[in-house]
Amino acid sequence: MSEAEVRALEGELEALCASVDDVFARPASRENLRAMVRGLLSEVPRKNLWQLAEAAGHPNPDRLQGFLAKAAWDADELRDRVRAFAVAALAADDAVLIADETGDIKKGTKSAGVQRQYTGTAGRVENAQVSVHLSYGSGKGRTLIDSELYLGRNWAGTSAEHERRCAEQGIPPERASAVATKPELARRMLERALAASVPFTYFLADEAYGQCRALRAWLEEHHVRYVLAIPKTEVLPLPDGRTRQARELRALVPEETFERRSCADGAKGPREYDWAAVQLAPTAHDLE
Incomplete structure (x- = not known):
């Protein structure tokens, strides 16, 4: 979006950010949230923290880095608020839920979930983080409403090394003990959507999810109509x-x-x- 378009939405963006202010403990975190939202919507060519900080008028990315790395907020509550906002705006008779994954290529080994694995972003095996996302779409538009980080064998296990690495990155013990497959992660997000009474007609996903018989059986048991590639x-x-x-x-x-x-x-x-x-x-x- 152009700077003029972002400015034209100033009132709506402020109302949206204000609606989740209570999720963030400190006023500085609320200010940084607004800077992040405006920067991500703007014409900043690369959405890294240096350029987002520059767009916000900060001398360096320290404030935004501290916000993402150290600020305290209830991530589950924020996710649920965003989902409710998106569904209220996009709900329609043709609405669908879509599971898919995406990867972020990384150079280091410290980021949570990073390991050598296939990512569609590169179309090959790379050192990357991979997340499974749940999208909500209708004739009115589409957006992401949920996500789960995929933790492969380098991260999920019962050894002392697994526990140490996950503790350093704040990964809960219940997520770190065993590998949850991508279809299992999709099912968890569907469970949350069903519990929140998200209105939709079909659940859609590609072959990576369609070939999972356990997921198909779960969908049928819960009377969720689906279209899955196999x-x-x-x-x-x-x-x-x-x-x-x-x-x-x-x-x-x-x-x-x-x-x-x-x-x-x-x-x-x-x-x-x-x-x-x-x-x-x-x-x-x-x-x-």
């Missing part, structure tokens, strides 16, 4: 008790049954997919 080799249960791979079911469906629909416009035009319905049995956790 591998063509995924084994699916049929009403008569048999099972077939997804590609085998695809081959059995007559071509004239498929309907072509566009999910949205992409960089090269409409992104079109062929759809057909096949009746399945409920997903079992231990399906072979």
